[in-house]
Amino acid sequence: MEDERSFSDICGGRLALQRRYYSPSCREFCLSCPRLSLRSLTAVTCTVWLAAYGLFTLCENSMILSAAIFITLLGLLGYLHFVKIDQETLLIIDSLGIQMTSSYASGKESTTFIEMGKVKDIVINEAIYMQKVIYYLCILLKDPVEPHRISQVVPVFQSAKPRLDCLIEVYRSCQEILAHQKATSTSP
Amino acid sequence: MVLKAFFPTCCVSVDSGLLVGRWVPEHSSAVVLAVLHFPFIPIQVKQLLAQVRQASQVGVAVLGTWCHCRQEPEESLGRFLEGLGAVFPHEPWLQLCRERGGTFWSCEVTHRQAPAAPSAPGEDQVMLIFYDQRQVLLSQLHPPTVLPDRQAGATPASTGGLAVVFDTVARSEVLFRSDRFDEGPVRLSHWQSEGVEASILVELARRASGPVCLLLASLLSLVSAIGACRVFRLWPLSFLGSKLSTCEQLRHRLEHLTLIFSTRKAENSAQLMRKANTVASVLLDVALGLTLLSWLHGRSRIGHLADALVPVADHVAEELQHLLQWLMGAPAGLKMNRALDQVLGRFFLYHIHLWISYIHLMSPFVEHILWHVGLSACLGLTVALSLLSDIIALLTFHIYCFYVYGARLYCLKIHGLSSLWRLFRGKKWNVLRQRVDSCSYDLDQLFIGTLLFTILLFLLPTTALYYLVFTLLRLLVVAVQGLIHLLVDLINSLPLYSLGLRLCRPYRLAAGVKFRVLQHEAGRPLRLLMQINPLPYSRVMHTYRLPSCGCHPKDSWGALCRKLFFGELIYPWRQRGDKQD
Numbered sequence: 086m087e088d089e090r091s092f093s094d095i096c097g098g099r100l101a102l103q104r105r106y107y108s109p110s111c112r113e114f115c116l117s118c119p120r121l122s123l124r125s126l127t128a129v130t131c132t133v134w135l136a137a138y139g140l141f142t143l144c145e146n147s148m149i150l151s152a153a154i155f156i157t158l159l160g161l162l163g164y165l166h167f168v169k170i171d172q173e174t175l176l177i178i179d180s181l182g183i184q185m186t187s188s189y190a191s192g193k194e195s196t197t198f199i200e201m202g203k204v205k206d207i208v209i210n211e212a213i214y215m216q217k218v219i220y221y222l223c224i225l226l227k228d229p230v231e232p233h234r235i236s237q238v239v240p241v242f243q244s245a246k247p248r249l250d251c252l253i254e255v256y257r258s259c260q261e262i263l264a265h266q267k268a269t270s271t272s273p
Numbered sequence: 274m275v276l277k278a279f280f281p282t283c284c285v286s287v288d289s290g291l292l293v294g295r296w297v298p299e300h301s302s303a304v305v306l307a308v309l310h311f312p313f314i315p316i317q318v319k320q321l322l323a324q325v326r327q328a329s330q331v332g333v334a335v336l337g338t339w340c341h342c343r344q345e346p347e348e349s350l351g352r353f354l355e356g357l358g359a360v361f362p363h364e365p366w367l368q369l370c371r372e373r374g375g376t377f378w379s380c381e382v383t384h385r386q387a388p389a390a391p392s393a394p395g396e397d398q399v400m401l402i403f404y405d406q407r408q409v410l411l412s413q414l415h416p417p418t419v420l421p422d423r424q425a426g427a428t429p430a431s432t433g434g435l436a437v438v439f440d441t442v443a444r445s446e447v448l449f450r451s452d453r454f455d456e457g458p459v460r461l462s463h464w465q466s467e468g469v470e471a472s473i474l475v476e477l478a479r480r481a482s483g484p485v486c487l488l489l490a491s492l493l494s495l496v497s498a499i500g501a502c503r504v505f506r507l508w509p510l511s512f513l514g515s516k517l518s519t520c521e522q523l524r525h526r527l528e529h530l531t532l533i534f535s536t537r538k539a540e541n542s543a544q545l546m547r548k549a550n551t552v553a554s555v556l557l558d559v560a561l562g563l564t565l566l567s568w569l570h571g572r573s574r575i576g577h578l579a580d581a582l583v584p585v586a587d588h589v590a591e592e593l594q595h596l597l598q599w600l601m602g603a604p605a606g607l608k609m610n611r612a613l614d615q616v617l618g619r620f621f622l623y624h625i626h627l628w629i630s631y632i633h634l635m636s637p638f639v640e641h642i643l644w645h646v647g648l649s650a651c652l653g654l655t656v657a658l659s660l661l662s663d664i665i666a667l668l669t670f671h672i673y674c675f676y677v678y679g680a681r682l683y684c685l686k687i688h689g690l691s692s693l694w695r696l697f698r699g700k701k702w703n704v705l706r707q708r709v710d711s712c713s714y715d716l717d718q719l720f721i722g723t724l725l726f727t728i729l730l731f732l733l734p735t736t737a738l739y740y741l742v743f744t745l746l747r748l749l750v751v752a753v754q755g756l757i758h759l760l761v762d763l764i765n766s767l768p769l770y771s772l773g774l775r776l777c778r779p780y781r782l783a784a785g786v787k788f789r790v791l792q793h794e795a796g797r798p799l800r801l802l803m804q805i806n807p808l809p810y811s812r813v814m815h816t817y818r819l820p821s822c823g824c825h826p827k828d829s830w831g832a833l834c835r836k837l838f839f840g841e842l843i844y845p846w847r848q849r850g851d852k853q854d
Binding site: 107108109110111113176178179180181184186196197198200202203266269270 | 274275277300301398400402433434435785786787788790793799801806
């Protein structure tokens with residue numbers, strides 16, 4: 086079962102949340118971030134090239150212009166490969182674990198998998214981010230030595246930063262699975 | 274809990290048979306290791322499983338049946354498969370079924386005993402997780418979870434379910450030793466059933482390594498015995514040995530070579546990686562050293578270098594003389610105390626004159642020395658670089674001497690000034706109580722003290738300027754030596770084998786796993802593909818770094834500035850084995 090809804094992130098940009106219910110014990114949430122805008126790309130390229138041309142008129146060395154082209158190309162490639170995240174996915178599988186995938190604009194994917202035995206709970210937290218107060222969804226991990234303490238807080242959807250309404254949807258679905266997991270794990 | 278069945282991808286299209294593997298009750302997971310084909314004799318199967326259990330300490334058993342047929346199994350086949358459950362009792366009994374050419378699977382789980390509490394309908398779901406057996410066998414999870422018991426099945430529940438799967442597959446290697454060309458009593462399908470993987474070169478190297486290692490280990494022990502003999506403990510040689518970085522680097526390399534050629538087998542994978550990294554580092558070092566050697570000895574570059582060396586030393590000495598003449602005049606417009614200026618300036622000028630005479634004395638031998646030093650590059654680039662650092666230290670020895678004189682003089686002056694300043698205020702340093710106390714001085718004590726204080730204070734700018742200039746020169750030389758040491762450290766500690774492994778065989782170093790949901794149909798069990806998530810490069814570097822020579826900066830920046838201000842001598846690099854101050 087698959088459905089798609091659109092939400093907005095904390096800056097007002099549009100996000101698309103795709104939910105897939107594979108089975109009662111497996112759900113996937115996919116948040117797509119706004120794409121790289123042509124306007125900002127043109128603006129940055131023009132600034133860099135104008136600055137390089139200004140330097141060229143001062144120094145009369147044509148290496149500056151080729152260096153500016155190289156820098157722009159390399160910078161764009163580096164930005165697409167290391168910085169710009171296109172999609173963030175949360176896959177939660179009952180009694181196996183939670184998997185978070187970030188896909189970058191260049192196609193690279195970085196995945197983290199947390200086993201269910203280490204997960205204590207999923208909560209929505211408040212945080213002060215620059216001049217705003219925002220909500221974010223995070224996974225609380227158990228301390229291996231003392232099961233009642235929390236050893237780590239892992240935030241989810243860090244670069245998409247959706248608003249509370251989107252987070253509540255994801256939170257409800259995850260809690261259903263976690264509740265089911267807790268109920269069955271205590272039974273022998 | 275949802276039942277997880279880990280199924281190897283190599284067995285997805287094999288014929289029907291029995292599922293052989295391990296059942297982990299704490300995580301409710303069944304790890305299928307191989308498929309045993311019909312026909313078979315149950316007694317032989319049980320014997321084989323008992324052998325495997327004993328050899329590998331893994332609780333291998335028959336977990337269920339696997340059916341790969343043209344259409345859905347008929348009634349009689351279904352009853353036959355269930356009847357097998359009576360021959361090989363296992364709780365729970367799995368029945369996996371796949372249509373030939375179809376994509377969807379079905380899985381039934383039968384519990385022989387009635388469950389203790391009535392379970393809700395649909396409770397017993399099954400999840401199929403496919404894994405690549407070869408990759409899981411060869412990979413190593415980081416951080417390594419230590420599974421303490423090697424008895425069959427006694428795994429504590431606190432370890433993750435995935436670590437158990439990896440461990441099970443890795444320990445069941447004895448099950449994978451036979452392939453379909455062996456004439457055994459049973460026919461198994463697993464990742465090696467098409468033919469056991471082996472390499473002739475690896476086998477030959479393994480046979481040859483025994484005697485070669487023995488020979489080289491004895492040679493190396495001979496060398497280290499010579500190095501440890503009494504002659505080298507006597508004063509001049511031991512002092513030189515501790516100060517020269519070349520000796521340090523040679524000792525380090527000797528340790529590495531002893532590690533590589535030691536006849537003891539590596540106990541765990543971390544030690545194996547360490548050995549492999551050391552071999553790669555030594556090979557790279559020697560290769561770079563030989564390149565440097567061929568470059569130096571070609572086209573008589575050594576001759577050019579030797580011809581250029583003495584004029585360069587002359588030039589440096591001339592520049593120093595100019596600097597001292599400048600200091601003896603009115604440097605930067607400051608007015609120096611004439612007499613002290615002349616004394617210090619003339620003293621240092623005489624020093625430089627002596628140094629130049631020594632360099633000219635040595636000039637006919639320079640080419641021979643350089644030629645022999647160049648030969649040392651065949652021991653490795655790091656040795657050549659350490660030699661270069663030592664030669665720089667020797668050639669700038671006069672700068673070091675000037676720095677020591679200037680620093681000592683300045684230090685004495687500062688201490689004298691602080692003590693007389695206390696006297697000027699009527700206080701004294703109490704050594705017993707380690708604090709400043711008031712003290713009543715006599716008039717003549719006060720008079721002499723104030724006089725000396727004034728003299729020292731007005732002579733301070735001259736001494737401070739000499740100290741500043743020579744400290745800057747010394748810091749420049751130390752910076753150059755530091756850069757060379759950094760490069761040597763880099764070559765020493767880079768884990769090349771691990772980085773190469775991460776580049777070419779990323780599944781060997783695993784940070785974790787990742788799952789992908791395969792095509793799903795309602796009513797069928799969920800199918801997932803488990804893949805290895807490789808370790809990021811930064812963690813590879815951090816985990817497998819070789820221990821370096823131990824030349825770390827001794828002081829923090831604050832302590833260094835404090836030492837410079839008070840005129841204490843600075844030795845920025847701490848060598849291994851230096852006594853603590």
